[in-house]
Amino acid sequence: MSLMLAGGLAAFRWSEQAGYRALADAAVQQLELYSAGLDIEIARHESIPSIMALDEDLLALLGTPRNAELQGRVNKRLTNLNVRAGSLSLFVLDPAGRVLATSNWYEPDSTMGSDLSKTSLFTEAMQGGQSRSFIASSDRGAPEYHFVHVIRQQGLISGLAAVKTSLEAIESMWTALAAVSPSDRLLVVDENDVVIMSSVRAWKFKSANPLAPERSIGPFESSKYPTQAIEPLDIQPVRALEHGTQLVQLASADAESSTGLYVAQERAMPRSGWRLITLSDASGVRSQARGSAVGGAAVAGLAGVLVLYLRQRRRAIASQQSARLALQEANDALELRVEERTSELHRANEALVVEVAERRRTEEQLRAAQGDLIQAGKLSTLGQMSAGITHEINQPLTALRALSENTCQLLAIGRTADVERNLHTIAALTERIGRITAQLKSFAWKASVPADPIPVAATVSSALEMLRNRLEGTQVEVHVDVPKRAWVACDPYRLEQVLLNLMSNALDAMKQTPVKVLHVEGRIDGERIHLQVSDTGCGMSEAVMQRLFEPFFSTKSPGEGLGLGLVISSSIVREFGGVLRARTGTSGTVFEFDLTRVEVKDHA
Numbered sequence: 115m116s117l118m119l120a121g122g123l124a125a126f127r128w129s130e131q132a133g134y135r136a137l138a139d140a141a142v143q144q145l146e147l148y149s150a151g152l153d154i155e156i157a158r159h160e161s162i163p164s165i166m167a168l169d170e171d172l173l174a175l176l177g178t179p180r181n182a183e184l185q186g187r188v189n190k191r192l193t194n195l196n197v198r199a200g201s202l203s204l205f206v207l208d209p210a211g212r213v214l215a216t217s218n219w220y221e222p223d224s225t226m227g228s229d230l231s232k233t234s235l236f237t238e239a240m241q242g243g244q245s246r247s248f249i250a251s252s253d254r255g256a257p258e259y260h261f262v263h264v265i266r267q268q269g270l271i272s273g274l275a276a277v278k279t280s281l282e283a284i285e286s287m288w289t290a291l292a293a294v295s296p297s298d299r300l301l302v303v304d305e306n307d308v309v310i311m312s313s314v315r316a317w318k319f320k321s322a323n324p325l326a327p328e329r330s331i332g333p334f335e336s337s338k339y340p341t342q343a344i345e346p347l348d349i350q351p352v353r354a355l356e357h358g359t360q361l362v363q364l365a366s367a368d369a370e371s372s373t374g375l376y377v378a379q380e381r382a383m384p385r386s387g388w389r390l391i392t393l394s395d396a397s398g399v400r401s402q403a404r405g406s407a408v409g410g411a412a413v414a415g416l417a418g419v420l421v422l423y424l425r426q427r428r429r430a431i432a433s434q435q436s437a438r439l440a441l442q443e444a445n446d447a448l449e450l451r452v453e454e455r456t457s458e459l460h461r462a463n464e465a466l467v468v469e470v471a472e473r474r475r476t477e478e479q480l481r482a483a484q485g486d487l488i489q490a491g492k493l494s495t496l497g498q499m500s501a502g503i504t505h506e507i508n509q510p511l512t513a514l515r516a517l518s519e520n521t522c523q524l525l526a527i528g529r530t531a532d533v534e535r536n537l538h539t540i541a542a543l544t545e546r547i548g549r550i551t552a553q554l555k556s557f558a559w560k561a562s563v564p565a566d567p568i569p570v571a572a573t574v575s576s577a578l579e580m581l582r583n584r585l586e587g588t589q590v591e592v593h594v595d596v597p598k599r600a601w602v603a604c605d606p607y608r609l610e611q612v613l614l615n616l617m618s619n620a621l622d623a624m625k626q627t628p629v630k631v632l633h634v635e636g637r638i639d640g641e642r643i644h645l646q647v648s649d650t651g652c653g654m655s656e657a658v659m660q661r662l663f664e665p666f667f668s669t670k671s672p673g674e675g676l677g678l679g680l681v682i683s684s685s686i687v688r689e690f691g692g693v694l695r696a697r698t699g700t701s702g703t704v705f706e707f708d709l710t711r712v713e714v715k716d717h718a
Contacts, residue, residue, distance in 0.1 A: 134396065138359040138377055145379045148288070148300060149390050153383065155284050156259060159201050163244075163263035163275040166195070172206060172215070176265065176273040179214050189226075192217040199277070202258065207274040211236045214273070235260045239274055246387075248310055257281040257311050281311060288313040299376070299393035302383075308339060309347060310388070320347035322391075349378070349393075361396065511547070514540055567712045568606045570643060571596040574634055576606075577613040584621060589630055596636035600643045602709045604690045612686050612694075615679040616647040616705045622670065623651025623703065642708045649702040662696050 166172060169191060175184045192204040196217035203225070205216035211231025218224045230236045238245035239262040247260045262276040288300050291313065301322065302311040309317050319339045348365040355361055355377065362378045376393040383390060521536040574596055578585075585592065602609070617632065624630040627650055635646045654662075658669060665681045684694040692707045 134355050134359075134361065134377060138355050138379070142359070142379060145381050145390060145392050148392065149381050149383065152281075152284060152302070152390065155281060156279075159199060159259075159277050159279040160261055162195070162199055162201065162204065162277040163261050166192070166204060166206070166275040166277075167263060167265045172275070173265070173267065173272070175206070175214060176208065176267070179208055185215055188215040189217070189219040193219070201277050201279040203278045205276050205278075207236065207262075207276065209240075209271050209273060235262050235276065236274070238262075239264055240271070248304055248388075257285060285311045285313075289315070298395070301391050301393070303389050303391065305387045310339075317347055320345050322347045322349055351378075362393070364393065514544070567601045567603050567714050568609070569598065570600040570602055570609075570636055570645065571598055573606055573609050574613060574636075577610050577617060578634075580610075580614060581617055581621070584618075588621070590621065590624060591631045593631065593633045593635075596634065596645075597638055599714075600636050600638055601712045601714045602643060602690075603712045604709065608686050609690070612683040612707075613645075613647065615683050619679065619705075620647060620649035620651065620703075623649050623653075627651055627702075629701075638711060639708075641711055643711045644706060644708045646704055646706040648699050648704040651702040653698055653702055654696075659696060659698070663694075 169188070171184060171187050171191065175181065175188050178184060188206065192206070192215060196202075196204045203216060203218045205218075205225060206214045207230060208214050211229055211233075213225050213228045213230065216225050219226050233247075235245050235247040235249075238247065243264045245260070245262045247262070249258055249260060258278055258280055260276060260278050262274055264271050265273045265275055288311070291298070291300075298313075299317075300313040301309050301317055303322050304310050307322050309320050309322050312318050350363045350365070352361040352363055352375065359377055359379045362376050364374060364376050375396040377396050379392045379394075381390045382388075517536045517540050521533050521540075524532045524536065571594075574594055578592065578594070613634075617634070620632050624632070629650050631650045633646070633648045635648075637644045637646075654669070663680055663684050665678060680694070687694040687707045687709075690709050692709050694705065694707045696703060696705050698704070
């Protein structure tokens, strides 16, 4: 099989290279003929503007542009010259770009009096003394070429002589030749890599990507083409061939051309700045090469079969003598190997059972330690808040004492209405103390509640309520933007612990900053809810950012933190199905995580 593949591959390569070489040779010859014909057609009219500049009446008209009699004689003379030259039209421009005389003065769409000062053929001629310009006709898109020469009198520019000639005849000849030989394609691209002439009419005025990748295309004057949107004609180089030709891949969706491999030959036309490209269909080369590969593989296969037969006949005699002995030895070795493998599997199974039991015990211990660590984080947070909580409860207790004494005095003098109002106030204060203690009790409780749907906004408000005493007098602006329809299924107290830890860190980071803004934002994104806690603090360095979630790492002063808050918060968020991340914001630090959203119909 390897010999057949090698023989087939060698035959395929040889036949393919020979086919491409033949196409490349033919492409070079055709390119010379096409290029010479196009150059001759362009050069045939190049000297006409110089001939026009020798006419005395024309020179006199440039000096007296309002002389109607002189203008009429020049028009007729240009008409006769245009017929003899076989061009489309001849015309004369004054230095301002206005047409003074033209060979088509008698036609309804005559260019007499037209202002051509904004066109490239006028501006380039005024700058360089002459210009060559391709402009497609606006009605049929036929290729037209303009030669413009500056006319000087006494060293000054007195006007311009121009000729417009059509290249449609030579393009029609290419189209006819392509009909006879449909495997060949011919196209001319200008300096903007736009196809301006082609034997395939569907390719005209499409953008042909350059065969040389280093060539760049700059901005171009789109008014030269009949359409503003230049569609692409995708020609991709595959590999280089002989004589400077290339094998290219053509991808085209029009009906006049086919996709596939072509041999491309390119020639520059310095006179016009164009490039002439021929494309020869290379699909037949691959078909011929495959046929050669089949033949080569067949010959190699026959030779290989003969060699294999002779070798196998020699081996068969020797193998018959040793087969019985080898079979017996293999059977004995197999039985021994099965016995050894069975023993190994039994020992491995016993070790695996021991390892599984050990891993289960380790996981149970890890979960227990993790729960204790989370509870320690809660108690640490409560300890840091104890002073503020004591102040929060002392305020209503002081008010209760004063109201009780005032109520006794009011009751003694019979002011029952004031007594009733004091009693309502006392009831409200006791309810406030109950809310504070209940909130602390639920936050400190170690056991996790069932994962029922909870509103994120309420959890954020509960965390801020626990920080209310710390926020008083700090001049911190708190901005909360959490949608009411944002609900998640998780332990509310553990989520509150995460938010409380992130908010506390944000307040610590803003102690020394003049602008203090705490921003809590919630955003719904499909099935996820993204939460962000950001501050306007001093921020963190890259080195600190990389160690944020390491246990016992803290940027606070000794005694102010254990370095476990972010570790515990990250673990809680991970249990909820999210990831806690930190990044540097526009000012300060941003902590963010996302949770799975729960749809609650009654609160939508």
